[in-house]
Amino acid sequence: MDMEARGHSEHPEALRLWLRMLTLTQLIEKQVRTQLRELWGTTLPRFDLMAQLERKPEGLKMNELSRRMMVTGGNVTGITDQLVVEGLVERVPVEGDRRAFLVRLTARGRSLFADMANQHENWIVAAFEGLSPTEVEALHLLLGKVKQHHHDSALETA
Amino acid sequence: MDMEARGHSEHPEALRLWLRMLTLTQLIEKQVRTQLRELWGTTLPRFDLMAQLERKPEGLKMNELSRRMMVTGGNVTGITDQLVVEGLVERVPVEGDRRAFLVRLTARGRSLFADMANQHENWIVAAFEGLSPTEVEALHLLLGKVKQHHHDSALETA
DNA sequence: TATTGTTATACTCTATAACTATA
DNA sequence: TATAGTTATAGAGTATAACAATA
Numbered sequence: 001m002d003m004e005a006r007g008h009s010e011h012p013e014a015l016r017l018w019l020r021m022l023t024l025t026q027l028i029e030k031q032v033r034t035q036l037r038e039l040w041g042t043t044l045p046r047f048d049l050m051a052q053l054e055r056k057p058e059g060l061k062m063n064e065l066s067r068r069m070m071v072t073g074g075n076v077t078g079i080t081d082q083l084v085v086e087g088l089v090e091r092v093p094v095e096g097d098r099r100a101f102l103v104r105l106t107a108r109g110r111s112l113f114a115d116m117a118n119q120h121e122n123w124i125v126a127a128f129e130g131l132s133p134t135e136v137e138a139l140h141l142l143l144g145k146v147k148q149h150h151h152d153s154a155l156e157t158a
Numbered sequence: 159m160d161m162e163a164r165g166h167s168e169h170p171e172a173l174r175l176w177l178r179m180l181t182l183t184q185l186i187e188k189q190v191r192t193q194l195r196e197l198w199g200t201t202l203p204r205f206d207l208m209a210q211l212e213r214k215p216e217g218l219k220m221n222e223l224s225r226r227m228m229v230t231g232g233n234v235t236g237i238t239d240q241l242v243v244e245g246l247v248e249r250v251p252v253e254g255d256r257r258a259f260l261v262r263l264t265a266r267g268r269s270l271f272a273d274m275a276n277q278h279e280n281w282i283v284a285a286f287e288g289l290s291p292t293e294v295e296a297l298h299l300l301l302g303k304v305k306q307h308h309h310d311s312a313l314e315t316a
Numbered sequence: 317t318a319t320t321g322t323t324a325t326a327c328t329c330t331a332t333a334a335c336t337a338t339a
Numbered sequence: 340t341a342t343a344g345t346t347a348t349a350g351a352g353t354a355t356a357a358c359a360a361t362a
Binding site for chain 3: 340341342345346350351353354355356357359361362
């Protein structure tokens, strides 16, 4: 009997890798959340939603936002409501489907998001300045490979 | 489905990298949270707290837990309370300081955590199975470099 | 019947700050 | 005074499920 092989192995490399990645992501994420709150009184999900809309001037449907943000529809409703109250996004009727509508940035939302995105970019660049351009690229590729495999194996069971 | 697609066009590589890393982390994290909830009715913070204690059989003080988990003291109290109710951890008085105590796993907590950690490890190994051992190591090193730099620059401003 | 989106509910986590007890 | 930990508060995000309107 191989007792060594039976029990849970101490720390496979994948686990160490995950813990490091999770910690680092949480560290950066926490900084971003804090700054978004302190500078603009907003949150990461709201920023994310606006970021989705920024590249779609015509707007996005709720279910599309839900899919892209990986959260359920009810949650998107809440986040959107908040942004509507702040005058940063608006709901626009959709021709030919009276159930749906498009959510899009208002002029004010677009302007504010430009400022936020600009700062956000600075924070992120600072967070990774310990890497050379080559290393940034290598990291990007490696993560892409993980993501791709993850995506593929999710499809297999679908 | 893909938050990575959100940035604007003139993104530096660092931003693309961050979005990919954030998306991937959230993807894996969401799976872990869902499984922890479905299989054991628990949460990631509770799992994290138990994981911290598992490495320290004698237990950890609240402020030490707070530091390691990167959350404030009040939150640790809440999470600990819940685990105490479930009979998975216990508070033990500290000799020589009646303000403090050690939090440590109960026998039941230790046993349950072993099961959870075992499964958790499987999920993580599966998440990274798209990488070769060499690539896992490379990713680990790159993230370590980012983390180290992050840590160093935090010290500079302290 | 299925889809779009909202509402209702309950829970968890979070930060902040005031508080108690002890050092 | 400072530290260890708790309590109180308010806010946000989440999943789930029931619901209305429309397709």
